[in-house]
Amino acid sequence: MPTVYYGSREEPGFELEQSTDLIVIRTFSRRSVNSTIGSVPTPLSAVLEDGVLVASYTEAGVEIYRVPVGAGDPPLDVRKAAIRAFPDVQFAGGVLIDPTSRMPVLYTENIFIKFKDDADPDQCVTAINAAGLKIKRQVTYADNAYFVEAPQGTGQQVFDIAADLLQRDDVEFCHPELIRQRSQTSIYSQQWHLKKTTIKGVEIDAHANVESAHAITRGEGVTIAVIDDGVDIDHPEFGGDWKVVAPRDATLKTSDPRPKDASGTGTIKGENHGTACAGVACANGSEGASGVAPKARLMPIRLSYTRGWGSQEEADAFVWAADHGADVISCSWGPKGSNWWEPKENSVASPPSILLAINYATSKGRGGKGCVVLFSAGNGNETVDNKGYAAHSKVITVAACNDQGTRSVYSNYGTSVLCAFPSNDFGYEPFDHPNPLTPGIWTTDRTNSAGYNDSKIYKGDVAGNYTNSFGGTSSACPGAAGVVALMLSVNPGLKWSEVKELLKRSCDKIDTQGGNYDEKGHSILYGYGRLNALTAVTLARPEESTPVEVTGYATFKVTYLSGMNVRSGPGKNFDKVDPRGAVAGSEWQYKPETVFRDSRGRLWAEVKLKAHTGTGWVLVKDNLGTYYTDPKIDGPRVTPTPVPAPVPAPSPIVEYASLLLTNNGGSNIRSKPIVDASTKLGAFAKNTKFDYRKNSVFKDVNGLVWAEVNLKSPIRGLNTAWLCVKDNLGNHYTDPKIDAPVLAPANSLSVSREGNWKFCSECGGVFFAGLPSTQCRSTGESHNFSNSPSLSLYKLTPWIEIDSENLGARIPDVRAANWAYCVHCQGLFHATSDAKPNECNNSATGFHQRDESLKDGNYLLEIREAELPPEHSYQECGYCRRLFNVSKNTVCHSNRGGRHEATGMNIPPYYLLS
Template sequence: MVTCRFGGTDGFRLELLDHDDLVVVRTRRRGTRHETAPLGRRSREAGGRLSALFGLPDVGVDVYAAPTGAARELADIIHTDPEVRFAGRGLRDPSGAPVVYTENVFVKFADDASADHCERVLAGAGLTVKRTLGYARGAYFVAAPEGTGPAVFDLAEELLDRDDVDLCHPELIREPSHRAAFPHQWHLGPVTVDGRSVDAHANVVAAWQTTRGEGTTICVIDDGFDIDHREFSSDGKIVAPRSASPPRSGDPRPGHGNHHGTACAGVACADGVGEASGVAPAARLMPIRLVSGLGSQDEADAFVWAADHGADIISCSWGPRDGRWWDPSDPLHDQVVPLPDSTRLAIDHAVRNGRGGRGCVVVWAAGNGAESVDNDGYASNEQVIAVAACNDRGEQSAYSDHGEAIWCCFPSSDGHESLTPGIWTTDRRGRDGYNPGDSSLGDERGDYTNSFGGTSSACPGAAGVAALILATAPELTWSEVKDVIRVSARRIDDTPGEYDERGHSKRYGYGRVDAKAAVAEAASRAAAGRTRSDDPEAGEPEPPLVPA
């Protein structure tokens, strides 16, 4: 067993176990092993006893399940192959989920430590600075010598025990889960589908009488974006595009099988010139491609890029792997996944410094495991808006997570007994996306899908409403936007005991987002001068209380 600590010496201690049943393989070339690295006969035979779990193609890493007790033997064989840079055993967290450690470490020194001192300490520990991290004082992303292996955990613990080090942990990477579970845009306003009235919307069409999100920028961090789609073609629509994962560049277009980001972006801010409108169609889109594993430094860098390049809202429809929502015995339901300090401080940077100090509004998909969101360090972070999913009957979507951290819900697909296939939104064009060109799955060209869903869809929907709020009252702080959503949300499924004395439900938060009411509340606050900028002596307002 190895351990590491998130949040400093007194923070959350994560224990990772070696069951001798996981093999991690890193090739000498990026991409998956099967696609790019032809292995020798012995390695292929050893690999034949492995079952692929997931891959991290940007760093050439694949994770495999091995017969229990055989991981060491098989890893040793594969490690000798000239095409393999490293093969070793993998670790699992207490829920059994695989966790990959790298030989990289996040370190944050005390604020009063000089750069010279920090670099001497790192050099003395045998660490090489890969880069300084400007979003936190005294923060570094460093590399241990190749071959350090699991000793990187001891190295990080020794650094954290120093009086001049505030935070330190190895870079731990998990399989990211895109939060989609399983016609036309019933989530925006009342419609009739197949002769049936569907009235479970977020009151978006009515809000468009006031604003369509002009002057705002929604950043969507996801697996890639078809930025050449006609719904993202209006003048100035795309701003500061970025690939945070290798090859790092200004091109956020998706790779093979990466359909999720295009659908999420469409829900948030598609132009509506073809067959799909986003919640905030006049908002700009900042697309950031992120296909690195959960917990990577690339993940943290994406938030810094967004905040430093003008994002108003940041939408994240991903997080820890979900348990099977239909299977209460799935051990993943009980997994606790902490938010890495590297990513937490990057979100802090966005909330503290984004929008000229008013703070980026960060919106997060709650998850699709029908489990407690409070175990998810990402969505339960008090600085984000955790969005659950409700269905086309005005009830909780069967898969949607629950808990104290849920702030609101937004219409999405359901796990069963739905009146509609899901949410109609943009898809990768042609045969590349969810819809290969089948009118039963969207349009005949394959440019739109009719069945996007999960909290993956709910999150960018709420992000679009945040854009409508800021277009109406741009001086609001991030915490004020969060509070506007709270007070304007509409209770649904209001049975006795569903909402507590604060008006909070563990399934719906403060209720289903109501875009028209939210815009009206924002306009009222702006007219009354209840924003930070109108009283420079007042300082930052207290954030609204997170349900506790």
């Protein structure tokens, strides 16, 4: 297996495996392989008919396909040879994969090589040429460093070339250029309704301008309720513990909204509609389809279609949504209408029992501002004005338009239509209606071919997780609901009626010849036009306002683009207390006299909470002078009321103890104590028993309490995993009711007196061990303390005592104070002779020994004044590795210059000198 060495030659490398079912293809034209496949099958499409596109690098013209390799399938080498025969195919070959993540890793025949800083540049060039390599460019961010190119066709020998060069005494680093797919929320090329795109060589420009709106918001902080048939909440696009909230089966009165039969005992083939609707509204966009509001939360509420239209369950669904925090309610259903090719005018009255439930949602939801309720206009090619709930004055009715910017042939019409949103269409010669350019809307389908797509590539993807032909006003409605979610994300204070009025102004006029818009700009076919998401978000953002003093309070508006958290206290270590947060454009009332500057130079203000009674704290200015609010608030340095120290937890009697999972919904087991989709190993049901390591329990930055538990059998090679035992609302998930231990005595002035710090082998920094999830500067992920000696906790030796009456005599010692790493215990200790005794528990002599191999050897405590502030005010610089006073704008001692920059430590982020 190829081996890659990212470190020096003394450091271990990592191996890559050869995939048995992946093929990478690069075209000379840099066009997608799919773009060369028209509506008529080609030989190339036949070779890849059963392949699934798993990764795409558009600018390079590179795509990776997974193909079946079972009995009866063509061998991989045969497929590659067949693909190479096509004139536009530059390369078709095998793929390496990461053995841990199983994700593809591409190599480019480029190599990065860095010679040592003191190497002769001419000798560097000579060595590169002697290896048969060509210099592509010399980098400017490091000395004697180059990107070089191997001859075309070198293939996997590039790994051997890099490994051989790394053996030279004058080479510091050398490795092939490896490309992995970047994880992000994406709008995919098939999703023509969200952006201008090209499908099968045809340009489609009939979108709702969603991609542009995503530059401002993706729907953060908003919940969309999709009332429909079952939703496949196990779909990867609905992954992440934050995504699905308050799920409900309104028919069976359970919390499981998945597709199922009438009795609830098994799945049913026909319940595909809800999954597709939910995907159009808010799919994450992490795997293959993005919703209009990918960062919005999803509240799936199942209604069984076997119960018919007008059932009490419909009313229950609206009440559930309003009572459980839904901001937007999307409903792609109504009374049965005509066949669109045989339209008939008929009227269907709405039962008051349901209308009253809708009124309840629009009056009581969102704290009285009202849920925004949307209904599809219907697919009968008939008037909607006398047709069920879509004609109700308190809902927003959405029609469908097609990929050519005209009406979809089936879409209902009428004065009740407020707007149109892109969807599918059909050609129909008797109506002189042309064929559409696309099959329809690309969105989520029930996984593993259980839905519309039975694993046919022409129906979506070969795995059967996505469909390319969803449509009707059923698709238009959740699309418009996603736009509403984007609006509420930037301005959660909008009432439902204000949203409706803004939507009228957020539409683009389409089909101006056939739309018959009246003097008010309304068309019975399109309402006020096709929704433009960017216009809607722009109009929804609050206008500039002048702060007004109200009974001791003043008003500010949040100007920080992505918004901020509202916390229980003035600092990032406090709990979040307002679930919606201080989103961009929102206004808050604050007490001017509460504004203070903390020890890091940040300004905080106490504000009135919106989600419930009480107050919280918002950051108004950071320590770089950047204001997050308007007006630009400033304030004196005031020390906030100290937070009482928690009561110490009892010491563990044994290393392991037993617990019982009591959470009614069960709980997830994670590879790391982080609420992230990538860490999820599996779910365990209520009453599952575990053995947990008592001294592993800790409380993270969000207030969640975690414990490390033994797995009865390994999962993904792990024998232990992490279980959340208490959430940040105080709910215990286990019996006994476990809480986080205290990492410092109640009366201690500093955690530095305790063994609570670990050394990160990646960034070389020391971080608070109660929070293993804090970010490492080198990797951008969690700190790695796997190589810490014996996994021991480090102790910052309490090296000095400040005598307030004799402060001046001690200051020279403080200014000269050097902290060093001990080679025995790997702890930080004060390295001057007149400090307290420097005992070392790991040394045979009992004394610390300085690690002289570290650059500069020491950590210098920076101090510029004859007074030690009482706050926790020292951090480690991530560049020069010295401790510095965060309230002072001191200079970094590394070659980069500039000011100090703290490492990725978190609560408590400071070293307190006591």
